Amino acid sequence: MRVTNGAVSASRRAGSPGEGGAVTAGQTGRRRADAVRNQAAILTATRGTLSANPDATMAQIAHAAGVGRVTLYGHFSNRAELIDAALADVLHRGNGVLEQLDLDGDPREALGRLVVSSWKLVDESRSLLAAAQRELPEGRIRDLHGDLEGRVRRxxxxxxxxxxxxxxxxxxxxxxxxxxxxxxxxNEIAAGRLEPDDAGPMLRATLLGAYAPPGDA
Amino acid sequence: MRVTNGAVSASRRAGSPGEGGAVTAGQTGRRRADAVRNQAAILTATRGTLSANPDATMAQIAHAAGVGRVTLYGHFSNRAELIDAALADVLHRGNGVLEQLDLDGDPREALGRLVVSSWKLVDESRSLLAAAQRELPEGRIRDLHGDLEGRVRRxxxxxxxxxxxxxxxxxxxxxxxxxxxxxxxxNEIAAGRLEPDDAGPMLRATLLGAYAPPGDA
DNA sequence: ACTAACTCATACATTCCTGTTCGAGTAAAG
DNA sequence: CTTTACTCGAACAGGAATGTATGAGTTAGT
Known part of the structure; x- marks a missing residue:
């Protein structure tokens, strides 16, 4: 309910869906504190609920956020708009993590750092992404992903x-x-075959092996 | 009369299409040729349609199989039952592939053969599996998978x-x-970033790298 | 040719989700 | 303390999908 995280969450994303008659569309009047709080709670709940079940209902998400369904629609006029915002939020957060990370020096060590400190974010967003894949227009996901991916690619x-x-x-x-x-x-964690704490190191080890030049230490 | 003679529901575990098998639990009445043909077409269509879209409708599947929706229900009384049968079909087929494969000799070479010759089956079944994951009871998937997995594990x-x-x-x-x-x-193939023909070799190369003992060729 | 097995289109009852509207209540900002 | 911003439940219209029923037509075995 009061999952108040300090996320700024660039709220009104007027992406492809219509400008939406949401709560304070366009108008930058005064914004009440509880509204901000609720919006953050909704985004958090969206992330969490869709992670457990990509088919979760708007009602379920609203309930998980401790908010009425109508209130949810007050903040996000669409399912698409909600998912778009939630995905953007996660990705933005991930970008923040990567920004604070030192990716210089030995690429192998940098990769290790990157994996260990960011794989959990991928975990959180994986089902969100699945949901986004069938709810958002074609290029949108890649657009949102772009920044993050560029860093790793480099x-x-x-x-x-x-x-x-x-x-x-x-x-x-x-x-x-x-x-x-x-x-x-x-997936392995969800299935109970892997301890969350082991995931980072295993990923590091596996990826370093997979990335090593063939026939070499 | 109609095909819905009341006993059809529980008996749809026939492996690959063309495999006769009993229609009804008790009474094995004569089974008409077009019925067998249609059932095979339905399983194939299920595989193909769900691969493209795990949320595909019963109506869509029926249409893809060139069959009326009611006929589909004549063969499989549930969505769950249909998916169960389709998954069992794919898995059975995969098992057949592995059976004919020589997994002896150098494990690395055996792994290469296994990957190259079986990854396509995984591709086909991946969305089917996603569909099964939310339509089938808990242990069912693992049960069906068991045989196949055992071989690889060994x-x-x-x-x-x-x-x-x-x-x-x-x-x-x-x-x-x-x-x-x-x-x-x-996924990469679906996104157009990878040529289907390249997938096998790349998988082989990547997996061999990932599986190699650390610090060694 | 006869009959049982099968198919199909139409149509119906049910259930579930979405998105909207209403009016009344509550919290916050000045 | 007054105004404004927001919240809530209930209820409605719409669409879409599932599964069932019916009856008339078609196909294939013997």
Missing amino acids: LLERGQQEGLFRADLPVDWLLATMHALMHGAA | LLERGQQEGLFRADLPVDWLLATMHALMHGAA
């Missing part, structure tokens, strides 16, 4: 140039490998 | 014992890695 490219990551496979594939393994880890 | 264990696969990570995780990467490859 690290991988640097590693290849320095001969520390294998260059016989395209960067796109290395990126996909990373995504896939993180999602796989999340 | 190969991995042997590789570990022979010192050719890393033993610092549990077999469960190596298995999960394989799954995750295959799904990832399927």
Whole structure:
């Protein structure tokens, strides 16, 4: 209910769905404190609820946020708009994490740091992403993802140039490998076959192995 | 009369299409040829349609099978039952592939053969599996999967014992890695970033790297 | 050719979700 | 303490999907 996190959550995303007659559309009048609080709670609940079940109902999300269904529609006039906002929120947060991370130095060590400190975010967003995939227009997801992906891609490219990551496979594939393994880890945890604390190290070890130039230490 | 003779519901576990099998629990009446044909068409259509869209409607599946919706219900009385049968079909087929495969000799080469010749099946079943995950009861999926998984697991264990696969990570995780990467490859293909023909070799290369004992060729 | 097995379109009852409207109540900002 | 911003439940219209029923037509076995 009072999941008050300090997230700013660039609220009104007038993306593709119509400008929405949500609570304070456009009008930058005074914004009441509880409204801000509720909006943050809704985004958090969206993340959490959809992670457990990508088909969760608007009613379920509202309930999880400790808010009436009508209030939810007051903040986000669409299911699409809600998911868009939630995804943007998670991605923005992830970008923040990466910004504070030192990706210089030995690419292998940088990769290790990156994986260990960010895989949990991927975990959280994985089902959200699944939901987004069938609710949001074509390019939207990639747009939102762009920033985050660029950072990782640059690290991988640097590693290849320095001969520390294998260059016989395209960067796109290395990126996909990373995504896939993180999602796989999340699945294993959900299935109870993997301890959450073990996930980071295992991912690091597996990825470093997968990225190592063939026939070499 | 109609096909809904009341006993049809519980008896739809026939493996691959073309495999005769009993129609009714008690009375094996004569089974007409077009009925067998249609049932096979339905299973195929289920696989194909759900692969494109895990939320596909019964109506869509029926249409894709070139069959009326009512006819579909004549063969499978539930959505769950249909998906169960389709998944069993795919898995049975996969088992057939693995049976004909030589998994002896150098585990690394065996793994390569396994991946290249079976990843496509995983591709086909991935969305089917997603559909099954929210439509089928808890243990059912794992039950159906059991046989298939056992084969791979044995190969991995042997590789570990022979010192050719890393033993610092549990077999469960190596298995999960394989799954995750295959799904990832399927995604990349769906997104147009990977050529279907490249997937097999890339998977092979990546997995061999990931499985190699740390600090070694 | 006869009959049982099967198919199909139409139509109906049910259930569930979405998005909107209403009016009355409550919390916050000045 | 007054105004404004927001919240809430209940209720409604709409759409969409599931599963069932009916009856007339078609296909295939013997």
